[in-house]
Amino acid sequence: MGAMTSRREAWKNWMAESVIVADGAMGTLLRARGLPAAACVEEATLSRGDLVYDAHRDYLHAGAQILTTNTFRANRLHLAAQGHADKLRDINARGVEIARRAAHGAPVWVGASVGPLKVMLKPYGDVSEDEARDVCREQIAALAEAGPDLFILETQQSVVEALFFLEACRELAPDVPVLASLTVSREGRTFFGDRPVEGCRRLAAAGADVVGINCSVGPADTLPFVEEVARSVDHPLAVMPNGGYPAEVDGRIVYLSSPEYVAEYVRRYVDLGVNVVGGCCGTTPETIRAISRLLRGRPPAGRQPSERGTLVVEAPAAAPPSSPAETPGGFFGKLGTSFVVTCEIDPPKGPDAGPAVEAARLLKRAGADAVNIAENPMARVRVAPMALAHFIEQETGLSTILHMTCRDRNLLGLQSELLGAALLGVDGILALSGDPASLGDFPAATSVNDVNVVGLVKIVASLNRGLDFSDNATGAPTHFGIGVGISLTPRDPEAEVLKLRERAEAGATFALTQPVFDLDDAARFLDRVRDIPLAVLPGLLPLAGLKQALYLHNEVPGMRVPDPVLRRLEALPAREDQMAFGVDLARGLLEGIRRIAPGAYLTSGGRRAAVLADVLSG
Numbered sequence: 001m002g003a004m005t006s007r008r009e010a011w012k013n014w015m016a017e018s019v020i021v022a023d024g025a026m027g028t029l030l031r032a033r034g035l036p037a038a039a040c041v042e043e044a045t046l047s048r049g050d051l052v053y054d055a056h057r058d059y060l061h062a063g064a065q066i067l068t069t070n071t072f073r074a075n076r077l078h079l080a081a082q083g084h085a086d087k088l089r090d091i092n093a094r095g096v097e098i099a100r101r102a103a104h105g106a107p108v109w110v111g112a113s114v115g116p117l118k119v120m121l122k123p124y125g126d127v128s129e130d131e132a133r134d135v136c137r138e139q140i141a142a143l144a145e146a147g148p149d150l151f152i153l154e155t156q157q158s159v160v161e162a163l164f165f166l167e168a169c170r171e172l173a174p175d176v177p178v179l180a181s182l183t184v185s186r187e188g189r190t191f192f193g194d195r196p197v198e199g200c201r202r203l204a205a206a207g208a209d210v211v212g213i214n215c216s217v218g219p220a221d222t223l224p225f226v227e228e229v230a231r232s233v234d235h236p237l238a239v240m241p242n243g244g245y246p247a248e249v250d251g252r253i254v255y256l257s258s259p260e261y262v263a264e265y266v267r268r269y270v271d272l273g274v275n276v277v278g279g280c281c282g283t284t285p286e287t288i289r290a291i292s293r294l295l296r297g298r299p300p301a302g303r304q305p306s307e308r309g310t311l312v313v314e315a316p317a318a319a320p321p322s323s324p325a326e327t328p329g330g331f332f333g334k335l336g337t338s339f340v341v342t343c344e345i346d347p348p349k350g351p352d353a354g355p356a357v358e359a360a361r362l363l364k365r366a367g368a369d370a371v372n373i374a375e376n377p378m379a380r381v382r383v384a385p386m387a388l389a390h391f392i393e394q395e396t397g398l399s400t401i402l403h404m405t406c407r408d409r410n411l412l413g414l415q416s417e418l419l420g421a422a423l424l425g426v427d428g429i430l431a432l433s434g435d436p437a438s439l440g441d442f443p444a445a446t447s448v449n450d451v452n453v454v455g456l457v458k459i460v461a462s463l464n465r466g467l468d469f470s471d472n473a474t475g476a477p478t479h480f481g482i483g484v485g486i487s488l489t490p491r492d493p494e495a496e497v498l499k500l501r502e503r504a505e506a507g508a509t510f511a512l513t514q515p516v517f518d519l520d521d522a523a524r525f526l527d528r529v530r531d532i533p534l535a536v537l538p539g540l541l542p543l544a545g546l547k548q549a550l551y552l553h554n555e556v557p558g559m560r561v562p563d564p565v566l567r568r569l570e571a572l573p574a575r576e577d578q579m580a581f582g583v584d585l586a587r588g589l590l591e592g593i594r595r596i597a598p599g600a601y602l603t604s605g606g607r608r609a610a611v612l613a614d615v616l617s618g
Contacts (some may be wrong), residue, residue: 011109011150011177015236019298021153022111022240022278023059024288029257030055030070033258040082042074045095047518052095055285056102062285062369063292065108068152069095072115075139077127089142096146101563112148114139114165116157123506124455133164138167145175153180153208154240155215155280157191159199163206170207178421179238180208184225185470193471196225202397204235212238215280218245218257218267219449220230230272230303237274241265243282255282263290268297273303277450316386321464330399331476332427332481335510335535340599342370342401342512342537343612345392347382353391359609366613370399372430372512372601376408379440386417390424401483404456405434411450411459415468418460418478428481430512431456431503454506457482461507484508488516488525488538488557496558504534512601515541515552517585518562519592526596537599540589542611543582545575546597583611587618 009375014020027041030051033068034043045052052070059067069175073079074091084091092112099110114343117135119127143151151169156162169178180203184196197429200211211233234321244257266277277295279287334340343363345356360371371392373385389400402421409417418429431453437445451459461471466477490496500511511534516522520539529536543549543561546569565585572578586602593600602612 006307007149007175008177008209012236014506015210015300017299019274019295019300020065020276021063021288021292021296022276023056023062023064023068024057024240024279024283024285025243025281026052026068026070026113027072028253028281029284040079040084042079042091042095043082043084043087045070045074045091045098046087047064049094049098049576050536053098053102056099056165058285059104059288060102060104060108062289063296064278064288065296066111066150066276067099067103067108068111068113068154068278069099069143069148071095071139071143072112072113072154073118074142075117076135077117077119079123088138089145092139092142093146096143096148109149111150111152112143112146113142114151114153115155117161119155119161119456120451124451124458126452129160129164132155132161133167136161136164137168137172140165141172144169144173148176150178151178153178155183157183159190159194159202160192162199162203166203166206166208177209178207179210181212181214181238181240184213184217185472186217187223187227187470187472188225189470189472191470193469196229197269200229200233200235200237204233208235210238210275210276212240212276214238214240215242218242218255219262221245223265223268223592226269226272226274230274234303236276238276238278239266239269239274240278240280240283242280243284243287246282248289257282259284259287262287264296266291267294270298271301273301275300295484330397330427331401332399334369335481336598339594340369340537341367341616342372342399342599342601343368343609343616344374344601344603345371345388345609346374346606347385347388349382351383353383353388356388357391358394360396360398362609362613363616364396364398366616368398368602368612368616369599370401370427372401372603373403375403375405375432375434376440377435379407379435379437379445380440381441386421386424386426389421389426390578393425393427400425401430401481402426403427403430403432405432405603406449406451406453406456407434407437407447409450410448411469414451414456414459415463416457418463418480419474422463422478422480426480428483428510429460430483430485431508432485453484453504455505457484457503457508465506481510482508483510483512485513486511486536487514488561489514489518489521490558493525493528496525497532500529500536501532502536503534508534510537512537513539514556515539515603516557516589517543517549517560517565519589519596521560521562522589522593525597535598537601538589538593538597539601539603540586540593540609540615541605542586542615543569543578544607545578545582546570546572548605579611583614583618586615590615 243255437447463478
């Protein structure tokens with residue numbers, strides 16, 4: 001037996017001899033034993049090593065044959081967010097050391113816990129694959145140096161991310177076995193849409209010694225996925241369910257399944273041929289004791305090999321048959337065939353939709369085809385734009401374009417809001433990052449930003465195909481026009497073109513620009529993006545006066561007010577004359593834009609909608 005394969009061979013031989021019982025949860029157990037809710041679980045390895053040590057000892061006495069280190073998310077990104085980035089190496093090393101010391105020489109293995117990064121990779125988020133690989137490699141290097149017996153890549157939400165960790169394990173510690181486990185929802189997919197059979201096959205093909213499922217759902221909900229994987233994946237399997245479904249009791253998250261209940265389901269997994277079992281969130285030493293009594297030392301059950309083998313990857317499930325494509329009406333029915341205009345309306349500060357509805361009526365009479373409804377502009381609290389959009393559509397028949405920011409909702413909330421908008425008849429979505437919450441009415445509010453603008457565009461495009469973010473069918477597709485914002489006078493035109501191209505490739509169908517005050521500026525930029533397959537609608541803002549023009553020119557990124565316009569405003573001392581000039585300038589620009597673009601986007605800069613009606617009526 002070669003030295004480079006001895007430990008992996010020992011692991012393989014152990015699995016061939018008997019079922020292996022791992023331990024249970026660490027994070028939920030430490031919380032239940034007094035670790036404060038705000039404390040970083042992984043850092044407790046340094047500051048509360050006694051608590052971690054006692055947890056390991058209790059699992060050992062309960063019959064666990066693998067002690068899993070308290071290093072679940074001891075990676076650079078998570079530790080930095082918790083204020084412990086400088087402790088990465090110490091936490092990972094101490095995690096292995098405490099588990100080894102708790103074993104007291106008993107014939108158990110120390111498994112190095114490696115959880116998910118929990119970040120959105122590009123294009124959904126801002127983390128590149130190279131950066132993610134580097135983060136994964138850094139944690140694996142710290143753990144490998146400490147000398148664990150086994151790597152446990154657990155609760156992995158993405159096969160791609162799990163492969164980054166696995167790649168690092170194979171490079172830095174080729175002799176150490178790797179258990180790679182995915183977490184799946186009740187719909188049978190990971191957070192990023194991987195099906196367990198396909199995911200387990202890919203991990204096995206990449207060199208994982210054991211593959212499987214853990215966390216997410218309770219023992220009963222896990223069983224169908226275990227049955228599917230056991231039938232279809234010819235590779236050693238591990239399954240570690242939660243202790244039931246989480247519930248809040250007296251302000252604490254608890255898992256209500258009894259140890260005996262969990263153990264009975266784990267026995268069923270073993271009957272299907274699972275090799276390694278244990279528990280995840282909500283399980284305790286009592287759970288592991290019940291499992292150990294039933295299964296420790298039991299020979300593994302045989303499994304019927306799959307004819308397809310481990311290297312076969314199932315084709316992704318096709319999107320559900322959708323209803324016949326709806327022929328868009330209103331704004332999106334005209335876009336591309338005739339010139340269209342959309343005007344922005346700010347939602348009211350209080351629960352009175354009357355003035356906004358009247359403003360929409362006025363704009364419709366003046367010739368607007370749609371209204372844009374902003375979402376908490378300048379990070380200041382306003383009525384929810386979806387509610388106002390519904391009122392306006394019902395009362396006026398105008399198409400509505402809903403501004404949706406990445407700032408205010410997590411991934412769950414974004415999708416729920418989008419489905420609700422479709423239900424209420426919203427026609428289009430303008431995907432925006434949103435002004436930082438720290439600049440608004442409530443500077444302590446959190447900016448969520450689970451995804452970036454490209455990620456939000458991809459989510460809307462997926463819903464238009466009848467699939468959510470994880471590729472679960474929604475029952476019926478949405479039919480949104482998908483918009484993004486750009487500048488026609490950016491400081492770096494090449495970067496702006498690349499940004500627009502990326503957003504179009506993600507699924508955007510139109511773009512609304514910041515206001516322009518020079519037709520030549522608009523024409524030059526539009527010429528640069530003629531080959532990008534989306535409609536660009538230049539923005540127009542009737543200037544209120546010299547003060548506003550100077551502010552926009554000097555303080556708003558991507559805005560340029562030409563010198564001739566500034567000089568003309570300077571020559572008009574009366575405010576009324578400056579405002580009249582602003583309307584005349586916008587009218588002239590609108591006529592010019594009719595010749596070079598498929599439409600225009602009008603915004604009032606916080607003034608009444610009547611000023612936009614004046615521009616349209618001119």
